[in-house]
Amino acid sequence: MKRRTLALLLAAAAFATAKVAIGRRLDAQRVLAPYDIAYVPRTSAVRWASLGHPTLAANLYWLRAVQYMGEPRAGARGWDKLFPVLDLVTDLDPHHGYAYQVGANILAGAGRVDESNRLLEKGTTNVPERYILPYHRGVNAFLYEGDYAAAASWFERAAKASGAPLHTREAVMAMYVKADQADAAIRFLTHMIEASEDPESRKALEAQLQQARLEQVALRLDAAVQAFRERFVRLPFAIEEVRFAGLIDAVPPDPYGGSWILDEEGRTHSSVHDRRVMKPLTPSERRDSLQRLRSTLKGAMPR
Known part of the structure; x- marks a missing residue:
């Protein structure tokens, strides 16, 4: 009888320990898992x-x-x-x-x-x-x-x-x-x-x-890179080379805290935030855009 009682006590203790451990694990999962919506109904x-x-x-x-x-x-x-x-x-x-x-x-x-x-x-x-x-x-x-x-x-x-x-x-x-x-x-x-x-x-x-502040700096660097390309018939190896050529006064800081890198097309990117959403307009794109804009507004705005 004593052995049976001891066995039951040990089993109960083991169960309680397991329950606590599982509970803690579930709590940890709740803490670690970001809040989500499982299903959106019709x-x-x-x-x-x-x-x-x-x-x-x-x-x-x-x-x-x-x-x-x-x-x-x-x-x-x-x-x-x-x-x-x-x-x-x-x-x-x-x-x-x-x-x-x-x-x-x-x-x-x-x-x-x-x-x-x-x-x-x-x-x-x-x-x-x-x-x-x-x-x-x-x-x-x-x-x-x-x-x-x-x-x-x-x-x-x-x-x-x-x-x-x-x-x-x-x-x-x-x-x-x-x-x-x-x-x-x-x-x-x-x-x-x-x-x-x-x-x-x-x-x-x-x-x-x-992002817009990144674009503000990067678009101007893009324009300087293209000026370098037209002058030397090649892309610069780095933004510093554009500065050495006298096309910018200084390399501006990256708004995200990284450094500037160039891709294969000569576009400027942040080393820590690669996303770009704007491209500089070519003269023909600018003319086409102005024409579409004026057509859309149909003279509604003052000249």
Whole structure:
């Protein structure tokens, strides 16, 4: 009997130890695993299950989207579920302007520009009084697609919205000037940061602003590299060679803290942040862009 009791006690202790170990392991997994959304249902299914309260369902899924966007390790996890869940939220509550705005900011900052555009276009249709949605769509067209005519059209739409600030009209005017692409992008993004209403949106916009600052420096270095190529009929081995040739006064610092490297086409990249989204316009591209822009605006802006 004593042996049996001892065996039971030992088994219970072993079970308790195993339970604690498993619990700690599960807790550790919960700590280590970034927050994710396992499944995004169809709008029709959620609308049916909401029993006539789709806005309440939209708010519940919006809370899940906020958790998803606010996850500190989101970059490692990825953003595959963000557009589907925001599309669901805005199907259930088409006037949820904040969901369009914040979601589009984060999607664009994560490089998912097509999804950002889809969300902004949906929001512009459903919440036409929210000027920031077509304004951000114009920034996407300008910054990521180099489509100045489209950007001007979206900025014009933003400027016509009720309560739109003066700088939206200035943005349309800026599309007439194709030089200093990155300078204009910095101005636009700075305005958007000032108008942002939440930390997550501001963080995403600041990431885009950092990219624009990289482009500002890199585009000017690109132009100097091309001048070197025309003079010496070859690409330089490094940016320092461009400086030695007298085409730049000094090598500017990399906004990301790295050093400048050249690719096979002669484009300048950061050694710690390789992404580039802008290319300098050729004279023919500049003329074509101006022509498309004027055709789009149809003389709506003052000469």
